Amino acid sequence: VQLQASGGGLVQPGGSLRLSCTASGRTDSSWTMGWFRRAPGKDHEFVAAIFRSYGRPSYADSVKGRFTISRDNAKKTLYLQMNSLKAEDTAVYFCAASNRIIYSELSNRNAYAYWGQGTQVTVSS
Numbered sequence: 001v002q003l004q005a006s007g008g009g010l011v012q013p014g015g016s017l018r019l020s021c022t023a024s025g026r027t028d029s030s031w032t033m034g035w036f037r038r039a040p041g042k043d044h045e046f047v048a049a050i051f052r053s054y055g056r057p058s059y060a061d062s063v064k065g066r067f068t069i070s071r072d073n074a075k076k077t078l079y080l081q082m083n084s085l086k087a088e089d090t091a092v093y094f095c096a097a098s099n100r101i102i103y104s105e106l107s108n109r110n111a112y113a114y115w116g117q118g119t120q121v122t123v124s125s
Contacts, residue, residue: 001025001114005095008119011085015123019080021095021116029053029073032101035080036109037091037121046107047093048080058106063089085123092118 007019021033034049048059048069057069068081078095096112105111 001027001097003095003097003114003116005093005116005119008093008121010122010124012125013086013123015085016081016083017085017121019082019093019095019119019121021078021080023076023078023097027076027097027099031097031099032106032112033071033078033095033097034106034112035069035078035093035095037089037093038118039088039091042091044094044109045091046109049106050078051101051103051106055103060107082121085121087123090121090123092120094118 002024003021005021011017030052032051035047036044037047038044046060050057050071053073066084070079095116097114098112101111
């Protein structure tokens with residue numbers, strides 16, 4: 001399983017970006033997929049996830065109402081629409097996937113077996 005994240009960049013505060021993560025290999029729509037981020041000097045932080053193909057999304061409190069996670073199962077692609085970006089959203093964003101996770105583990109980075117390479121998001125004026 002390989003995950004390829006893209007879509008990062010430099011954006012001004014209040015702006016928007018959409019991240020994409022395309023999966024290849026033996027993933028299918030039953031897999032759980034999510035986004036984490038790592039800011040400089042900090043640990044990985046859970047951002048959002050979709051439990052399997054039908055579960056409702058789960059968000060970190062810090063991004064609720066601003067970020068939207070979605071997936072296109074036909075394209076094996078996960079998205080993260082990020083609106084109203086703030087300086088504190090600056091981080092490297094990683095997508096992750098698992099076929100063995102349970103719902104209560106969605107925000108636990110150790111529950112995800114597969115990770116993409118990360119894409120840098122910088123929010124600055």
